[in-house]
Amino acid sequence: EIVPAAMRGRMYGINNIIGLLATTTALLAASWILDELTGLSRFMMLIGLGVGAGVLCVLLAFPIPGGAPGRLRETAHWAAMREALADRRLVLYLSYTALTMVAMQIFSAFVPLLMKEEIGLPSSRIVLLEVAGSAVGVLSSYGWGWWSDRRGTRPLRLVLLLMGLLPVLWMLLPRQHEWSFFGALIIAFVAGATYNGWWITDQRMLYVDIVPEERRTEYLALYYAWIGLVGGCGPLIAGPLLDASADLQGRWWIVPIDAYTPLLVGSILAVASSFVLLQRLRARLADTPPPLQRDPHVA
Template identity: 30%
Template sequence: MPAVEDPLPPTTEPPELSDEAKLRGLPWQLAQNVLNAVFASLTVFGSVFLLFLDELGLPKTQIGLLLSLMPFAGLLALWSSPVATRLGRRRVFLVCWTARKAVVAGLLLLPWVMDRYGHTAGLMYLTGIVALFSVLRSVAETAWYPWYQEVIPNRLRGRFGANSTVLTTIFTCIAVVVAGRVLKTSDGLDGFLLLIGVGCVIGLVGTAAMIPVPGGAPRPDAGARGHLANMLGCLRDANFVSYLAGFGSMTLGVLSYLTFLPLFLKDRLGLAPGTVVTMETAVMIGSALSALLWGRAADRVGSRPVLMSAAALLLLIPLGWLLLPRQTPHLLLLCGVLYFLHGMAFIGCSMGAGRLLLNGVVPPAQSTAYMALYYAWQGLVGGAAPLLAGALLQAYEPWEGHCAWFALDGHAVLFMLAAVLIGLGWACYARVRPDDRYRTRDVLHALTDRLFHRLR
């Protein structure tokens, strides 16, 4: 493969960490990943928070707007990335990661605000909490991505991601099951507030686990003066632009239907809120059972064959929801299968795309500019998805038709749109350079030959 010239000149970096120092920090990172996943599932991410907003009586457009604040805040990365590099990525991450738990704990006062000052004041208070949380999360994750690239050895990135996925899945699965039981046995907002309070405590413990992790040292020479020019230089990298196109299209497709999928199960399929929350365990089981396979495959044959195979499977999931019969005695089983397959496909895409980004697309010496653009783009498309989905559902809410055994409504429109966007993302990812010597077709050809050889 011919050498590709870097579009940016290298910048001064601190001395590289030894593999021994990196390995010492891996258990602490695993602990943080597990505890943060539990915090997220009990507070402002996943079905619990979506059902919490629905319990407050918010229309879908307002829910979409609130959910879009978190990813849209990622645009702050264009400004905060050089600041975090100059002050120290580790320091900025720990401060903002801790502060966001305190902000989320402010949701515990929401019933008091609504009782004392009214529903409108309560909605403004809720919006303020979500907005402040989103800013802190954006700044923290902008610092975390380059730090994460620094402290994980490339040769272990796939296996570390797989082990992290398995552990986070197990503990998040337990948290989701407990959350479902709590919501089934509680009335109104009481169960949601209990889960949020417990989640904040767990999140603080997870942040403390990151203190022993090395790296992320300050770089006083990293200023904002040349940052814009560096980012413009990144956009001249055709490989990076192809990656962003694939990531953006696939993210928009998945989130456009996945954001409101719990409400689809509750409102259109008639499942109880506790059952909807518990259904997420099927996603986690699918992720856990396939993560080790995806991770080992990525370390062995490269990231792109894993990414392309998982994305092809992911394309089938919204089509499955579209064709799902809504009146069937096997509804729970079919929903569980689709959630399970989504878990398998999504974790394969996440691990493949993440490893490809860090091992093959982003030069470590220019990670500040590259990761700032990546995170800002992630925020832009991630914020657009719930807005698009909420607007479409609101527009098609009074309209419903039938074709054969499946219904045609706003959710059906989202499922069809998602399939198109995921297919477009797959095509864009196909243009990204492999990070290893194997191409997807070579891997599939080798697997097919091996399979036929064993059958003879």
């Protein structure tokens, strides 16, 4: 309701920069408090700061324009959501998103364990990898938003190609080697740009190309329910798979084989399937007119 469709990519980029900087500042402040204070008081202070920040957030949200209720409809909500599921574009989008999210959950949850247990990096250097990824995310966010505003869904193809390349690079990373950290650092740079690029370009496609202005309630209800379900099921599937392959050891040509190899191979397959679905979705978007988006500056 507030941001015109023509500049939503840049808005997501700026919003992502602010979010990453705020998160980094909060983590640094929390780390300092935990180091300087002792006993239960340090945790009480962190909880108090969190509650205060939440209250301030609510107060600052009151002046934001928009949010008025939509027009009253006679159609039942369940029937409206069934009608939304009849939209082939939405079904393709939800399918592609699910596969991409599963791959990203594997990356975020299990790659730090891979770095520690197989690559041999200490915890302090693993934290540096996360900081490096966040730094690249801040630097690249506006560029992704600017590109998606001008090229629509085209940047998503590059994002998914990079995302599919990440597991290959992790599998080829030398184990227990003096150059392991520098190789992991380069991959962290690519991963940081890729993660943020996917979120920015994907969200722009959702709100500009998929969701119609007059039916956003049922479309977004389905979207948030779906990503919540996928977000909860992904680790439940990946965790038992990692346990089942715990004793896997070996080597295939130049690729080390270990307990994390099935997860990384599975993530490659998930991203490849996601890329195919994205291509089908882009073809369908090209054949159908985009949903009507109201200009917030026009009364």
